[in-house]
Amino acid sequence: MRRFFGGLLLVITTVLIYVLDKPMGALPAIGRLIDPVNGCWANAEPVNKDFSADQKFPGIKHEATVWIDGQMVPHIHAATDHDVYFIEGYIHAYFRLWQMDMQTRAAAGRVSEVVGQKAFEFDRKQRRKGMGFAAENSLKAMEADPRTKQMMDAYTEGVNNYISSLCYRSYPLEYKLMGFAPEQWTNLKSALLLKYMADDLTGATDDIALTYLRDVLAPKDFQLLFPDKIAGSSPAIPKGTVFDKPSLTVPAVPTDTTIFPHYKTTDFGEQKEEGKGSNNWAISGARTVSGAAILCNDPHLGLNLPSLWYAIQLQVPGMNVYGVSLPGTPGIVIGFNDSLSWGFTNNYRDVKDFYEIKPVEGNKNKYWLSGKQMDFSTRVEHITIKGKPEFVDTIKYTIHGPVYFDEHYATKDGLRRMLAICWMAYKPTNEMLCIYNLNRAKNYNQFVDAILNFQCPAQNMAYADRQGNIALWGQGQFVNKWKDQGKYVMDGSDTATLWKELIPMRENPHVLNPQQGYVCSANQSSTDSTYPYYYNGTFRELRAWRINQVLSGMQKASLDDMFRLQNETYSILAANTVPVMLKALSVKLSSDGNKYIEQLKSWDYRLDKESTIATFYQIWWSCLYRDLWSGAFGKVPDQLWPTTERTMQLLQDTAFGNRSPEVNKSYKEAYDSVKKLEATIGTDWYKVKNTTVAHLTKLPAFSYDHLKIGGWGNAVNAVKSDHGPSWRMVVQMGKEIEAYGVYPGGQSGNPGSKHYADLLQNWVDGKYYRLLFLPNSDNQGNKSIKYTWKVK
Amino acid sequence: MKFILQIILIAILSAAVEFILPWWSVAVVAFIVTLVMGGKGGRGFLAGFLGVGLCWLVVALCHDVANEHILSARMAVLFKLPNYGMFMVVTVFIGGLIGGLAGWAGALLKPVKGR
Known part of the structure; x- marks a missing residue:
């Protein structure tokens, strides 16, 4: 009896363990998760953790040092390019690994692999869009250049060095909650992340809707309601700027009347809001209190935790740069070095066009192009779905690009026609080289040389240097288009609609030291109508009007004026x-x-928080x-x-x-x-708009909602429900560089760390941190340094 | 005395094996300790429950105090528990239950001398 009961208990114990060790539905394996030694408790980072350490990295060629300051910003000092990017990769992974993993999975359409069926539609869309195709193309260009190849290889090495040091106990918390494990990092993942940004910033276009509206509305009403250029625009490149004579002739509009297809509501599925905006501006030294130029930037993006950005300083001989990096890619995207500073806002020129494909009847493998039958090429996408069999999608590719909609695939509200996408993001572009050179640029000419490598996503790049120069470029790779080319869906069987010449990038709209004494961009139209090339886009004007209004009236701008303007709620x-x-x-x-x-x-x-x-x-x-x-x-x-x-x-x-x-x-x-x-x-306005900074999983336990902050998309402080200024930066480029910044989150991605969201409240309150810009030296005596890594 | 010794032994061994083996190894520890040292069935349960529970309580407390409850408070929200203390209680209870059941089984299955 006793033995029988004992045996029975043994069975019960085993079953209980089995149950607690298995994820159930959306619930993680509870036993594994709550185990204090290896589970979630192990992610409870001591609040007074001493981050100082002696690190030994195989692969590091010389001694290096990392100083970590009070805001947990690391300052890496290394002897070679390889070492600095290796350590940056290691540090990104150390603080943000799960985020890097999830965002590249999202880019590649590999989320269902870890969360199951619920992400399938999302994944499939990413595959149909050709995200993998785009990243592979760019990766080829990045690996063809020795500088960016070394940069990315070293970064990947650093990330993998950290990953290989992990065991279940040291996995980031989210891996334990979601029940998967980190996988090896690759250069492709970094490329995917850049394409994720390109998609976020240039992926949405109005081409399809405009094609429909063009037929529905009388031409007069169409122009009245949807004008190409809005009257009274204050363009990013100031009115009156004289543009160089174009080296290319703008092509004539094709005369065939069939270049644009026609759609009725019945061509669409069932139908069921405003884009991302950002501000940047630079004021010349002639118009500031200090006499030094000031650069300000606040790129508006999705507000999430862990934050999109990670602040960091990188030093090697010949480079000393501070700013925000994208965890998952090497280098610094927005920031300043010891000579100059730069900021980005999205340039909404249309770089994604749609082509209606005419398949050859009776032959699934061919389509028509100017009277000839062309073969589709194919790309087979394997979508792994957790808990279900793999889904295989064979996607047809045309000379334009991937076929997005066809008989196998339609979104609920999408067009019921065969539609291919032609997108600048598919081109083998090397934006990494821009980052590499920009981080090292010493003057305006080097800045220009650097940004000529930034092709997609198109950005308005503001510039200010220590000589007091300011500039703005409407940067990106654009196509020399005939009027209305790509504004509407085009006939993909007519070669007249193809993208032909590329506009030489030096002819992109730009201005250096304009008469008005400042430059500013806030996603408005790029230029006035004197710019020689044709373009269209989804531009927004409201914030640009306001910033111009304020800056044009400002004769002696101070840093406080800049802080006030970035946080202004005036609508x-x-x-x-x-x-x-x-x-x-x-x-x-x-x-x-x-x-x-x-x-x-x-x-x-004013859209003030308590109004x-x-x-x-x-x-x-x-x-x-x-x-x-x-x-x-x-x-x-x-x-x-x-x-x-x-x-x-x-x-x-x-x-x-x-x-x-x-x-x-x-x-x-x-x-x-x-x-x-x-x-x-x-x-109260803040209660109603409910600004939320949500964890990437949307779990309320790791998110912050009802933040007490004013503003909206129609104010300079464009804090909406889940979008807003993702990094506020103000840099005064004087003899001593005086830089301030804040972002809605924290340097650590660990929800169990006190640095997970410790910068958030200051962002909400419109307060800034003085950024610690260390001189390029082996030894630092700055009191703001809290921890030191000695790296060998 | 033997009972107290059992508890301490289970607690210490649990902490040690968990650094190499998965979380459920605590059940194996409780089972083997009571299997070897024996005791009345009910006492086996208590020894396992208190041994593993003690181990988990101490480790969780160490993490939690140093962390000023940041993580446990978030986990409590995640599991819809009223506060971080309840998350601690649930943790310790589950560990204790596994240890207790295994300890009870071990005590019952101990070969009885002279039979």
């Missing part, structure tokens, strides 16, 4: 629309309604925008409606007619919404 949209909305409003107001209207009249148009009138306005505006356009454009693919700035201009224009019906209707809707909010969460 130029509200300033322009509130008067017209109030004028058109003709309903009888309740006493409460009257209160709101009175507040609107005396409002300073309740800001909430009222934002809701009213969004209802009005919807009421104006949903009737006419509710069924337009991709929900392409006239832009906010165009809507604002139309409302101000009496020719647009009496808009009282929509203004009245939206007022009532806004009134009801606000009443409901007052009865529940309240109407």
Whole structure:
């Protein structure tokens, strides 16, 4: 009996262990996870952990030192390029490995491998888009250049050196939660990450929706509502800048009438908001208090934890550079060195075009091109899905690029035609070489030489140096297009629609030391209409108008002025629309309604965190925008409606007619919404907009929501619900470089570390850290250094 | 005295084997210790429960105190527990339960002399 009972207990124990050691559904293996020795408790980093260490890295050729400061920013001092990028790779992995792994999986469409079926649609989309194809092409270019090959090899070596030191106990927490293990890093993963950025910044275009609208609207209305260039734009390259004579002739528009296909709503699946924006500006020394040029940049991207950026300083003989890096790639993307500083904002020139493919009937392997039958090439994508059999997708490739939609694949709201994508991101471009040279550039000419290697994603690159020069380039590789080429879906069987010559990159729009004494870009149109080449794009103007307004009135700019402007919540949209909305409003107001209207009249148009009138306005505006356009454009693919700035201009224009019906209707809707909010969460602006910095898994336990911060997409401080300034930087390029920065997160990716989000509150409050820019030297006596790694 | 010794032995051995073997090796430790040292069945359970529980409590506490509860508080939210203390209790209880059951089985299966 005793033995039987003992045996039974043994079986029960074994079963219990078995159950606790197996992941169940979305739940991780509980036993493994909560084990204090090896499980999640092992990721509880002591708050006073001493990060100082003697590190021995096989592969490091000379002694090197890493100083870590109070914000946990590492300052790497090494003797060779190889060593500095090796150590950067090691450090990225040390603090951010899981994030690097997940983001490259996302780029490659390999998320289902670790999370199962729920990521399948996402993965398939990434594969159809040709993300792997794009990364492999660029990798070839990166590995063909000895500088970038060495840079990437050393970086990969460093990452793998860290990975090989790991066991389950030392895995980042998220691996334990999700039940998978780190895999070896490769150069391809770094290339994938750059393509992930390219997709994030240039992947969304209006081509398909515009093709539809062009047929639906009368030409006059189409131009009125969706103008190529918005009137009154303050372009990134200031008006009046004289452009060099173009070396290429802009091609004539093909005369055949079939170059653009025609679509009806029935050609689309079922139909069901604003892009990313950023600001950068530079002020010449003539217009600053200190007499030194100041560069400011705040790239607006998805707000996530671990943060997109990782701050770091890199030193080798001939290079001393500080800034933010992308964990997963070597070098520094945005920052400054001992000679100059630079910042990026997205340049929305269209570099992704769509071609309708005419397949040869009866032959699945061929398509038509100018009367000839062409063979599709194919690329077989194997999508591994955790817990399910592998999915194999054979994707056809044309001379334009991969076929995105075809008979095997359609998204719910997508076009039901065979459609291929031609995208600058597919070209074998080497953006890494730009980073390599930019980090070492000593003057304006070297800066220009460096950025000529940055082809995709197109960026507005602002520049300021210690001689007081400022500049701005609308940088990227562009195609010499005929008017409207690529604005709409094109006939893929007609060679007249093909991309032909590339515009020499030195002819990209740029300006050095303009008369106005400053440059600024905030995703607005690149140039005025005198720029000789044709381009189109999804430009945004509101923030550019405001920044120009402020900077043009500023004669002696101080660093404080710059901090204030980056954090400004003034809505130029509200300033322009509130008067017209109030004028058109003709309903009888309740006493409460009257209160709101009175507040609107005396409002300073600031979307401040605790403002309740800001909430009222934002809701009213969004209802009005919807009421104006949903009737006419509710069924337009991709929900392409006239832009906010165009809507604002139309409302101000009496020719647009009496808009009282929509203004009245939206007022009532806004009134009801606000009443409901007052009865529940309240109407403080920050409560309603709910800015959230979410962990990449979206787990609330690792995320921060309802951050007490103002602003919105129509203010310079463009903090939306989950997008916003991902790195605020202000650099004064004087005799001594004075740099400030902050980003919404922390240097550590470990949710169990006190450095996981320790910079977040200062970002919310609009406060900055003085960045510790160490001189290029073996020895440092700076008191801000907290820990030291001796590397051998 | 033997009972106390059993608890301490299980706790120390558990901590040691876990550095090389997976988490469930604590059950093997509890089983073998009670199998060798014996004791009444119910006492075997207690020895296993307290031994492994003690080991896990001490290790978790060391991590948690040095970490000022940052991680345990997040894990508590993740598992919808009211506070970090409850996450600690759940951890120790699960470890204890595994150790207890294994210890109980070991005590019962110990070969009885003279039979």
